[in-house]
Amino acid sequence: MLTLSRVTARASSTTHGQQQRLFASVSKAPIFASNPHVLEDLEVVRNGDKQGIEALPPFVVSRERGFLPRQDPMVNLPPQFKNLDSLLDRMTIHQPAKSSDPNAERAPGLLALGQFGDAVESELKVDGPEMKAVKDLLADPQGRNHLIAALFRDYCFAVSSYLLEPTDQAYRKTGKYVPGRKVLPAQLAVPITQLAENLGHFPFMEYASSYALQNWKVKDPNFKGPAGRLSFDNLELIRAFEDAQGSERGFILVHVEMVAFTNILISATEDALAAIHADDVKGFENAFERLLGGYQKINRSMDTMWGRSKNGDYMKFRTFIYGTAPKKGNPMFPEGVVYEGVSEEPQWYRGESGANDNIIPLNDNLLEIVKNFPKNPLTEQLREFRKYRPASQRDYVNTLEFRAQDAGVRDFAMRKIDRLTALYILLVEQNREFRNRHWNFTKEYIIKHTKFPLATGGSPIIKYLPHNLDVVLRTLEESYADFTPMDTAELVTRHGFAGEILAKQVEEAGVRAQAQRRVLDREVKELSEARDGGDNGMAQQYDTTAVDKVFQDVKKPPQRGWVGNDGVG
Numbered sequence: 001m002l003t004l005s006r007v008t009a010r011a012s013s014t015t016h017g018q019q020q021r022l023f024a025s026v027s028k029a030p031i032f033a034s035n036p037h038v039l040e041d042l043e044v045v046r047n048g049d050k051q052g053i054e055a056l057p058p059f060v061v062s063r064e065r066g067f068l069p070r071q072d073p074m075v076n077l078p079p080q081f082k083n084l085d086s087l088l089d090r091m092t093i094h095q096p097a098k099s100s101d102p103n104a105e106r107a108p109g110l111l112a113l114g115q116f117g118d119a120v121e122s123e124l125k126v127d128g129p130e131m132k133a134v135k136d137l138l139a140d141p142q143g144r145n146h147l148i149a150a151l152f153r154d155y156c157f158a159v160s161s162y163l164l165e166p167t168d169q170a171y172r173k174t175g176k177y178v179p180g181r182k183v184l185p186a187q188l189a190v191p192i193t194q195l196a197e198n199l200g201h202f203p204f205m206e207y208a209s210s211y212a213l214q215n216w217k218v219k220d221p222n223f224k225g226p227a228g229r230l231s232f233d234n235l236e237l238i239r240a241f242e243d244a245q246g247s248e249r250g251f252i253l254v255h256v257e258m259v260a261f262t263n264i265l266i267s268a269t270e271d272a273l274a275a276i277h278a279d280d281v282k283g284f285e286n287a288f289e290r291l292l293g294g295y296q297k298i299n300r301s302m303d304t305m306w307g308r309s310k311n312g313d314y315m316k317f318r319t320f321i322y323g324t325a326p327k328k329g330n331p332m333f334p335e336g337v338v339y340e341g342v343s344e345e346p347q348w349y350r351g352e353s354g355a356n357d358n359i360i361p362l363n364d365n366l367l368e369i370v371k372n373f374p375k376n377p378l379t380e381q382l383r384e385f386r387k388y389r390p391a392s393q394r395d396y397v398n399t400l401e402f403r404a405q406d407a408g409v410r411d412f413a414m415r416k417i418d419r420l421t422a423l424y425i426l427l428v429e430q431n432r433e434f435r436n437r438h439w440n441f442t443k444e445y446i447i448k449h450t451k452f453p454l455a456t457g458g459s460p461i462i463k464y465l466p467h468n469l470d471v472v473l474r475t476l477e478e479s480y481a482d483f484t485p486m487d488t489a490e491l492v493t494r495h496g497f498a499g500e501i502l503a504k505q506v507e508e509a510g511v512r513a514q515a516q517r518r519v520l521d522r523e524v525k526e527l528s529e530a531r532d533g534g535d536n537g538m539a540q541q542y543d544t545t546a547v548d549k550v551f552q553d554v555k556k557p558p559q560r561g562w563v564g565n566d567g568v569g
């Protein structure tokens with residue numbers, strides 16, 4: 001039996017150490033940047049040392065693929081896993097359409113019928129071929145990281161479906177959540193724990209290693225689109241809880257397309273830091289321009305969410321991405337979950353969340369916005385979220401905080417040399433645009449549809465995101481205050497019309513920030529006052545009249561059976 005300490009002791013040091021050894025084993029060629037966390041060029045490694053690349057963990061941070069896994073995810077599992085594969089195919093609530101007619105009837109999957117738990121118990125056995133195959137694989141994992149990553153993804157889908165099936169069933173019928181299953185059977189608990197240990201993860205669904213970044217396949221390798229072959233229209237899901245062809249597809253794959261642009265962010269970040277160390281103003285300006293272009297592409301892609309994933313559909317798959325944490329105040333798992341065959345102690349893990357993505361943490365850390373976060377429990381959560389990601393990403397984001405402060409990125413940018421200050425402000429503005437759109441998503445996709453106060457990652461829904469947006473708005477206002485009429489005049493003198501446009505963009509960003517902070521303050525106040533009492537937002541409901549004040553178009557409070565009821569099950 002595995003011990004709890006082994007389960008919960010994350011690979012923060014072990015996996016990092018392991019990874020460093022792996023890096024070292026392929027680093028005979030001069031392929032690394034000054035930062036050991038960035039793999040400069042995967043192609044060099046591939047050509048130079050084919051075995052070496054296979055030994056690398058599934059996620060490395062690279063200039064070529066940014067924060068995406070170093071290989072496209074594995075789609076098909078080996079034959080020993082055919083029972084698991086079949087369960088995952090049959091579980092999705094809406095089974096794949098058999099005809100191209102969008103209105104054609106679609107068969108209900110196991111989760112629609114509430115039959116997934118029983119099917120797991122009868123089709124996956126503790127002495128089944130999967131258990132042995134995982135054990136054998138991990139006894140000699142050399143060069144088989146691709147398969148390990150695919151298995152972790154698939155076991156995560158099975159675990160979340162198993163634990164949350166009763167919660168989802170109740171929610172579809174009544175619009176209310178009930179507790180999930182509190183015991184995970186050994187046929188799921190043991191392999192997911194073993195795979196998690198190998199990868200340095202908690203034994204639970206994660207954003208990068210399960211739900212989003214390891215869950216896509218490319219249709220046409222030669223496709224041309226905004227993100228090349230990784231553009232949204234050229235991607236399909238591998239696994240889904242509710243509908244691999246509908247809004248769940250849109251929700252997941254917009255994240256993937258956005259992350260497909262992070263190669264630009266990594267490359268520009270590394271070049272910006274190197275330029276500061278060389279006191280190379282032009283090099284820094286060039287890197288910041290590329291960074292701005294990268295964030296603009298990401299924000300444009302994010303904006304397509306509205307059309308690609310319908311806001312009324314989100315609640316239909318959201319139940320399955322919840323976690324078992326927080327330990328106190330999560331009515332879905334009041335007693336945690338016991339992993340049979342692993343430990344008798346109950347365990348709690350945060351759920352899948354975009355909060356484990358790196359696009360915004362990179363911006364917060366590189367621009368030193370992170371210094372403006374007050375010391376409070378919400379900021380602690382922001383840091384806690386950083387644990388739920390692959391070791392290379394965790395290390396990259398964490399060390400970036402210190403590398404940027406050590407280099408003095410903000411001071412360098414605010415030295416008022418030519419366009420640097422303007423570019424810095426416009427990069428903070430990209431962060432604002434992201435977080436503001438994100439708050440709008442949260443209002444439209446979640447708060448409008450449910451009173452439940454916890455987000456899937458476990459944060460208090462009406463507090464966490466506005467808190468972070470508020471910090472960015474303040475940073476933007478402060479930075480704008482440092483941008484004087486002299487700066488505008490300088491830009492126009494040196495760059496003519498282009499300088500004028502840049503100065504105008506900065507001004508718009510500064511003025512918008514002030515106005516937006518007033519609106520945000522009001523919204524949060526109204527939503528907070530609408531609560532029935534105060535216990536840090538963990539177990540409260542909203543008073544719908546006050547919610548209506550924020551969402552003028554909401555006519556009725558949620559009705560029994562209304563939320564998430566799509567007529568299935």
Ligand code: HEM
Nearest residue numbers: 255353354355357360441442445455456457458459465468
């Ligand atoms: C319908 C769309 C979306 C909804 C409803 C949504 C919802 C949420 C919620 C409720 C949180 C709070 C943290 C928690 O889970 O406890 C969160 C955090 C976060 N999500 Fe999303 N999300 C959406 C789309 C996206 C997309 C496309 C991305 C792109 C990568 C993303 C990235 C993030 C980030 C970076 C955070 C942390 C925010 C911060 O630090 O201020 N989300 N999301």
